[in-house]
Amino acid sequence: MPTFALVDCNNFFVSCERVFNPKLANKPVVVLSSNDACVIARSNEAKALGIKMGEPVFKCDQVLKNRNVFIFSSNFTLYNDMSKRVMQSLTQMAREIEVYSIDEAFVFWPDITLNNHDYSKHIKHKIKQNIGLPVSIGLGPTKTLAKMANNIAKKSESGVFEITESNLDEILKVTPVGDIWGIGRRYTKFLISYDINTAYDLKNCDDNWVRKNLSIIGLKTVMELRGISCFNLDDNPEAKKSICVSRSFGKNVIEIEELKEALALHVTGAAAKLRKQNSITSSVNVFIMYTKYHDNFRFYQSLSYQLPVATAYTPDLIRAANICLEKMFKPGLLYKKVGIVFYDFVCADFVQMSTINNVNNLEKQTKVMRTIDKINSKKGKNKVFFAAALSDYSWESRRLKKSANFTTNWNEILTIKI
């Protein structure tokens, strides 16, 4: 039976900032969400000060100031690039890898590895040495247990921990049910109301009861707690089924022109993602968030549009998005956010022909987009774009404390004074 390893970067966003800023070591550091609104990553020192995950900045303002916490706006260009480096490095040292999120991956170590625990320590050392990021590694007979082991590894000296048959029950008994991967807030509350408080309690629940109340996914989780693997390692994840790009504004937006600029920019980004996975979309959905004067309650509204022909051609997608926006827009509201969702994908190789879309036209469109994508991937995001997305960006979200793009932009490369 293979052992799953979960490699997880410690306090990932904070650790990325630390790689290029050594004075942050051992100091409280936080990274903020877009608009510098919430705390989305904390160093251990910041956690120790009681700063919570997802906490709005205005609520912990005093602690941040009084305790000299280092604050950064999120820099996803940097984090994505650092993530890529970690995953490439792991790929070289693993037999199989499933990149699970920006900062973690499930892996099977190579077959020749006799001792998973020692090999994990070796990997941990390598990643720190090559990339500068600290990772923790959890090992277990199922994904759920590898996750659990990882939580223990994070608090351990060595940063590596393995759950085996012999220590399984002992660990489950001290793991709160809400700490299990796949058991969220709602289920935790529900389970506790039935006096199911620990992972051990859940492991011993009746299958039918679990199936009925926690759905098939919940039952799989319970099986995994028993050491029976139900979630496979997926080393070839399928193309995305929907693509969404949205941002909150840095100020209240009132004019439809500004909304259109922001929307066109989001559509441009989403369309690039769409083409990258070789898909074309049949449907677009535009959503907006707004408030009214003298009232902070937030309203969401959305509208979909079915394209006559599936496409990944940015101008057509901007046009479709604008149709939705124009139908929803009402003057006099304070707009906070706009976003686009593409869904109902078709593989780009199976293009549907119609009278609207003759072959020549389609070839031209494909060529144009391919060229633009090529230039942008070489010269930087949105070096070339459509005029609809031209803007003074006065609505852009606040990112007052962003660090430099150390790894992706020659002009922002780290300089050292000697």
Place this chain on the structure above:
DNA sequence: TCTGGGGTCCTAGGACCC
């Protein structure tokens, strides 16, 4: 004053079909 952004999967219920 200020509360992120991007995904997946499951289920129940309605519409519709034979």
Place this chain on the structure above:
DNA sequence: TCTGGGGTCCTAGGACCC
């Protein structure tokens, strides 16, 4: 009074993850 049986597709809502 009794109100088939089996299926598909779609959607909204709810749960979860990082």
